[in-house]
Every structure is written in structure tokens, then in C-alpha cells.
Amino acid sequence: MWTVAVLIREGISLFEFGVTAEVFGIDRSEAGLPLVDYRVCSDGGPGRVESKHRPSVCVESTHGLEGLADADVVIVSATLPSTGNSAEHRAIREAHANGALVVSLCSGAFILAETGVLDGLSASTHWLFEDELARRFPLVDVVSANLFTDTGRVVTGAGTAAAIDTCLHVVRRELGAAAASTIAKRMVTAPLRHGGQQQFVDWPSRVDAAGTDRGDTGLAETLDWAKARLGTNLDLAALAERSALSTRQLTRRFIAQVGTTPLKWVTHQRVQRAQELLENTDLSIDQIGHDVGYASATQLREHFRALVGTTPSAYRQSFNLGA
Structure with a gap:
């Protein structure tokens, strides 16, 4: 059974x-996902932990810090900015040394930084805390505005809604794209936003200065059109023509x-589609590369490794689907 241990603390x-x-x-499990041993851990737990909200709401932990020791994934959840205590630091370092994937959400990055596991690594946190994290921990390369940063055995997520992206990313890299898509569909959220996307975007108003509804000013139709044609030429000119915009206007609006x-x-969409085909079909990697729009398997491998961190062949073998 896959074990996920979440560290919570006051605030x-x-x-x-x-x-x-x-x-x-x-x-x-009825949807084909593995059972998870989900542990809520706190120093001195099991016990009640008070939230930062007012009026206060309490969360009941199920384990003490020993619950982190043999976990596959350890998540330091968000709290009032804190660097934690020595017992928490020791438990996180030991879990990391035992091979756990260590994750922080929002201000949880401060606790990870204090343990030393972020030294020399890139890390994300809520944009409000980026300067403070960089100032207090100069050995940490704080990445500005990312949704999350994955450095291999440590994943750090930004604030609030980016926790969804971070947790789904962990599911995707550990259990596969199909598992992440299943959970995202149940949560009624987008299955994939890559970590390099910005923490905040400007959504244009439908209503102009005169109070007139101008209709949908977004890119939804173009995005749907492109996702249905990943195997075709989707260069900037083709996307701009479909959107009835100049290439410069399209780029500004996309950002x-x-x-x-x-x-x-487009690259993110192609790699995600390749993940799904690797999991669920026995198509060759050459064919998958062609189907998602690459001229060769070499191109697919380059983009796949850059975004997923492994090769298409290793990814297929890991999830034992379509092999």
C-alpha cells in the first residue's frame, strides 16, 4: 500500500x-487507483491541531511524527510561516534519508529549508513569501512565481490553489497520468498545469467600459481545437490564424x-497525450511520437525527458500498461 504522510502543526x-x-x-479503488495509507501526523500526536482561521477549526492528527518514518511521500502542509521544531526537522530528514519523496505546500517550504534538504536546490513557495524565504535561506534558489518545482526527491508547491497542481503532479509522477486524470476529473479541476506556469494570471473581463458584454474573450475554443489536432503542425502561425490574432497578440494573450x-x-499537451498512450496502448514509441506531432521518436524523447524526468520507455515500464 502506498503511504502518504502529511505533517500538520499549529496555525x-x-x-x-x-x-x-x-x-x-x-x-x-473502484476507479482502479491503489489504496493509500493516508496519515495525518503532528508532533506529540495523535491529537488536535488548531488552524490559523478565526473562529478556529481544529484538525485531529492520526499519528505522531513516527508516521513519517516509512512513508513513500511526506507532505509538509501550509501553516503560519514557521521553521518548525527540532523533532519535526529530524523526522523529515530521516524520512528523506529513507527514500521518501518530500513535498511542501506554500509556507511549508520554510520548514523544509530549515531541515537543510533544500540546500542547493530550487524551490517554490507562495509569491508573498518568496523574498523572505530567499533572505532567510540563501542556500535555496527560490524560483519566482512557479506553481511548483520538482527537483527529483523534493517537490515544493506555491500557495493555496497551487496545492492542487502540486498534489496532482505527485500522483502523476508516482502513479501515472491516468491516475492523475481520474482524480482531477473527480475534483472537477484541470488535470495538468505544469510547474513553470505562473502562480497568477489576468483573466480579461467580459464587460467593457460601457457595460457591454463582449462575449467570451478567452482562448477556450482555440485550446480545444489544438488539443484535437496535436498530431498536426501547431506552430505559432497556425495557432494565431485559428485565433484570428497576430502572433504577438496571441503570445501576449496566452501568457x-x-x-x-x-x-x-503545445509541448505540455503533446507530452501529456504521450503519457496516456504509453499507459493505455501498445503503440510503438515511434508511432506515439508521430501521433502527438513529432517528426521522430528522438524529438519525443527529448521533450518527454525534459518535462517528465524519464524516458518514454522507462515511463511505460514503470506503469506496466500498454507494454
Whole structure:
């Protein structure tokens, strides 16, 4: 059984903690997902931990810090900015040394930084805390505005809603794209926003200065059109023509509304589709590369490794689907 242990402490933020419970704490075995041993851990627990909210809401931990020791994933949930205590630091360092994937959500990055596991690594946190994290921990390379940063054995997520992206990313890299898509569909959220996207985007108003509803000013139709044609030429000119915009206008609107550039978005969509085909079909890697729009398997491998951190062959073998 896959074990996910969440460290909570006084001043816990209920939203980020609730995301961990929604993603990892629900039995979805009927949908083909593995059972998860979901542990809520606190120093001195089991016991009640008070939230930062007023009036206060308490969360009941199920384990003490020993619950982190043999976990596959350890998540330090968001709290009032704190560097934690020595017992928490020791438990996190030991779990990391034992091979756990260590994750922080929002201000949880401060506790990870204090343990030393972020030294020399890039890390994300809520944009409000970026300067403070960089000032207090100069050995940590604080990445500005990312949704999350994955450095291999440590994943750090930004604030609030980015906890959803971070937790779904953990599911995707550990259990596969199909598992992440299943959970995202149940949560009625987007299955994939890559970590390099911005923490905040500007959504244009439908109503102009005169109070006239101008209709949908977004890119939804173009995005749907492109996702249905990943195997075709989706260069900047083709996307701009479909959107009835200049390439410069399209790029500006993509960055504002989607949080990334058009071509980076296309690459993310192609790699995600390749993940699904690797899991669920026995198509060759050459064929999958062609189907998602790459001229060769070499191109697919380059983009796949850059975004997923492994090769298409290793990914298929890991999830034992379509092999």
C-alpha cells in the first residue's frame, strides 16, 4: 500500500490540508487507483491541531511524527510561516534519508529549508513569501512565481490553489497520468498545469467600459481545437490564424490567460497525450511520437525527458500498461 504522510502543526491552513485529504485520503479503488495509507501526523500526536482561521477549526492528527518514518511521500502542509521544531526537522530528514519523496505546500517550504534538504536546490513557495524565504535561506534558489518545482526527491508547491497542481503532479509522477486524470476529473479541476506556469494570471473581463458584454474573450475554443489536432503542425502561425490574432497578440494573450507561451503549452499537451498512450496502448514509441506531432521518436524523447524526468520507455515500464 502506498503511504502518504502529511505533517500538520499549529496555525495550519485548512485549504492546502484539505487538498491533501481530497487527493490522497479518499478510497478510489473502484476507479482502479491503489489504496493509500493516508496519515495525518503532528508532533506529540495523535491529537488536535488548531488552524490559523478565526473562529478556529481544529484538525485531529492520526499519528505522531513516527508516521513519517516509512512513508513513500511526506507532505509538509501550509501553516503560519514557521521553521518548525527540532523533532519535526529530524523526522523529515530521516524520512528523506529513507527514500521518501518530500513535498511542501506554500509556507511549508520554510520548514523544509530549515531541515537543510533544500540546500542547493530550487524551490517554490507562495509569491508573498518568496523574498523572505530567499533572505532567510540563501542556500535555496527560490524560483519566482512557479506553481511548483520538482527537483527529483523534493517537490515544493506555491500557495493555496497551487496545492492542487502540486498534489496532482505527485500522483502523476508516482502513479501515472491516468491516475492523475481520474482524480482531477473527480475534483472537477484541470488535470495538468505544469510547474513553470505562473502562480497568477489576468483573466480579461467580459464587460467593457460601457457595460457591454463582449462575449467570451478567452482562448477556450482555440485550446480545444489544438488539443484535437496535436498530431498536426501547431506552430505559432497556425495557432494565431485559428485565433484570428497576430502572433504577438496571441503570445501576449496566452501568457496572460494560460500562464505560459503558446508553444510551451503545445509541448505540455503533446507530452501529456504521450503519457496516456504509453499507459493505455501498445503503440510503438515511434508511432506515439508521430501521433502527438513529432517528426521522430528522438524529438519525443527529448521533450518527454525534459518535462517528465524519464524516458518514454522507462515511463511505460514503470506503469506496466500498454507494454
